[in-house]
């Protein structure tokens with residue numbers, strides 16, 4: 416069993432990005448600049464946004480964190496985004512999800528200029544991704560592809576089973592794994608809440624990607640011997656032995672599943688750190704105007 420080390424891989428990618436930034440600086444170019452919008456005070460969201468800002472500093476990017484109270488109106492938020500669309504000093508913007516219920520995330524994602532949409536959530540980026548045109552790939556699926564690629568994992572002709580169909584993970588990774596480029600060329604099955612006999616499907620998987628948010632959903636009897644298992648889930652569960660009172664758990668029962676796997680991601684230290692690295696990569700691509708009209 417080989418552990419897919421997301422932390423190490425993320426650090427390697429961040430070193431590559433930092434080297435490019437140093438090069439841009441040396442040539443007198445503009446340093447990439449990421450802006451992040453956070454609404455409200457959700458603990459998890461604040462942690463992720465802070466991690467993103469710290470990662471920007473690590474690679475030499477500029478970053479701006481715009482933090483609003485959860486009573487900001489949808490129109491006010493949309494106007495902020497319109498301002499950023501016009502601001503040439505900012506290359507990329509992410510709006511941390513979920514948003515408060517009175518704000519439509521669909522509206523927010525549509526108003527953002529798709530050329531600055533480094534999360535890859537704008538309908539134009541989604542469409543371009545599906546069509547195989549230049550687009551920002553959403554950071555988590557992009558990170559999963561990086562892990563498969565950097566560990567030289569064969570994907571061609573494999574049966575990839577994805578559990579979860581969200582717009583930010585399950586659906587895009589399903590499409591990407593079916594594409595005719597490496598990593599891809601897999602035969603893909605998508606499972607969700609209404610899938611009948613989930614275990615029947617997961618047991619067929621050569622590559623199992625799980626993005627649900629239910630700790631321990633995937634037990635050892637649901638996994639084929641020798642499978643590659645990618646666990647995207649990150650749920651905070653109470654743990655009195657930890658200083659902060661909780662720890663992160665994936666969707667996979669790691670202790671019992673890992674011995675059966677050829678490769679597996681841990682949680683934490685698996686997909687999560689890659690998500691941050693690929694957000695930086697997208698911001699670098701934005702600064703280089705790699706996605707344009």
Ligand SMILES: NC(=O)C1=CN([C@@H]2O[C@H](COP(=O)(O)OP(=O)(O)OC[C@H]3O[C@@H](n4cnc5c(N)ncnc54)[C@H](OP(=O)(O)O)[C@@H]3O)[C@@H](O)[C@H]2O)C=CC1
Pocket residue numbers: 555578579580581582583584585606607608609610613626627628629647648649650686687688690
């Ligand atoms: N490591 C990282 O970088 C990231 C981690 N995450 C984590 O990944 C997890 C999933 O996130 P996200 O995709 O946003 O979650 P969503 O809640 O948006 O989607 C969860 C998906 O799981 C499906 N589902 C729910 N219960 C079951 C079940 N019993 N069997 C099969 N499918 C089920 C849902 O089905 P239905 O569509 O029918 O509701 C849905 O499609 C979370 O723990 C999140 O924190 C998310 C993003 C990045």
Ligand SMILES: Nc1nc(=O)c2c([nH]1)NC[C@@H]1CN(c3ccc(C(=O)N[C@@H](CCC(=O)O)C(=O)O)cc3)C=[N+]21
Pocket residue numbers: 462463466509510511512513534554555649663682683684685686687688690691
């Ligand atoms: N607009 C938007 N874009 C997102 O990409 C987005 C979002 N909203 N909303 C929430 C989800 C969740 N998500 C994670 C990112 C990093 C880790 C991560 O770094 N996890 C570390 C641990 C971090 C910790 O210790 O808390 C790990 O798994 O090792 C996890 C989850 C991005 N999301």
Ligand SMILES: [Mg+2]
Pocket residue numbers: 581
């Ligand atoms: Mg969600």
